[in-house]
Amino acid sequence: MKSDVWLTPPWIIKALGPFDLDPCSPLDRPWDTAAKHYTIDDDGLSREWEGNVWMNPPYGLQAATWLGRLAKHGDGIALVFARTETRMFFDWVWPYATALLFIEGRLHFHHPDGSRAKANSGAPSVLIAYGDRAARKLINSGVPGARVDLRKAVAA
Template sequence: MTVGMGSHQSSAMKNDEWLTPPEIIEALGTFYLDPCSPGERRPWDTAAVHYDFRDNGLSQPWGGRVWLNPPYGREAAQWLERLAAHGNGIALIFARTETDMFFRHVWEKADAILFLRGRLHFHYVTGERAKANSGAPSCLVAYGANNVRALKQSGLDGRLVTLRKAEAL
């Protein structure tokens, strides 16, 4: 199992570990924990604390505000379930709104979704931006009122959909 700042599978790119574009992290503010970080070699930090595949972030304690760019594929549901239970974080996932994972862990549990305009260009673990886009639309999923505010104030291009009536949104 390859785990990193989001493992994205693309037959065109022949790679399964992709980094979140740094402008997304910068737009969302400071995070305490990234439980799906690449190994020791990362060109930018996404949080104060990083767990990589050797740490098995699902089995570690989670605290504070979490940034989650989970491994894409079947295992993504486990990560979203954990983030929903934690209740304080933002996840970057493909906007596959019809899937069981999206219904169970986003539509039913999230506070808001920012559907990003266009398709992202992820980065290699070296920091180099991939030439090809991600191959699918992406969205940012917020759990907790502070994360809904972060999406609203991010300046990222897209459409925000509020799902719950959290206090102080």
């Protein structure tokens, strides 16, 4: 691969936005995902977060750290692979999220030049809402998939 940067399809941002902050924005982006962007050069994890956050975090082991930060912030939506059995989900999604949207089919992410990837993501994706505002955005978004309102769920 020439790059490990995989941009969120713009139709998802349009359906869920607007957002105040994207704390893990790519250096080069053909469209904005929020009013304010932190890139790898800004170290978004160490900066202050305000408002409604959009997050397509770096995938892999570091995704848990980003989800933990968003869970603590309590106002935003993250896009990650739907690995519901993982430690990351049990630590940062199940106890804190307010809603989930399991996206129908597999996403085609975009390259930094804006072109759509030829192959799909290779795994199912989920949008995770933290906070009531984010849950409402997610549930009312029109993004095709299965919605789960965790505010109404009862833990076993």
